[in-house]
Amino acid sequence: MDKPMKPVPRPAPESEPYWKAAHEHRLEIPQCDDCSHHWFPPSRTCPNCLSPNMHWQQVSGRGKVFSFVIYDRVYHPAFAEDVPYVVALIELEEGPRLISNVVGIPPDDVRCEMPVEVFFDDVTETASVPKFRPR
Ligand SMILES: [Zn+2]
Secondary structure, three states, X not given: OOOOOOOOOOOOOOOHHXXXXXXXXXXEEEEEOOOOOEOOOOOOOXXXXXXXXXXXXXXXXXXXXXXXXXXXXXXXXXXXXXXXXXXXXXXXXXXXXXXXXXXXXXXXXXXXXXXXXXXXXXXXXXXXXXXEEEO
16 A cells, blocks of 8 residues: 655645745745735735735744644554654744744754744655754
């Protein structure tokens, strides 16, 4: 039997630039042209001032663990070899928070406020997933 495949990103129109940049190993998030606010997840208008004028801005990729959980149970067969693993809410230096994994450290050693940095996991030839490790 074939090994089960992990789900791969399926970009929506609003998030397509995010996934394209990730595939090129850059972390980009929306930034407002009118008030400079950064936000995530992507949307067509600035959540701070409701301006429709925005661009995609490369960000540092540095942040900290805002919150996290350790998955001990296998919810999808493709993740059987990964448990236990960490799903975390990462707060970027630029402010927005995004959900990702923290790897490169035993799950029990992950702490809130821990400084982390992004790296890109090339999960297929056409898709890369931003993940985080301690810095
Ligand atoms: Zn704005």
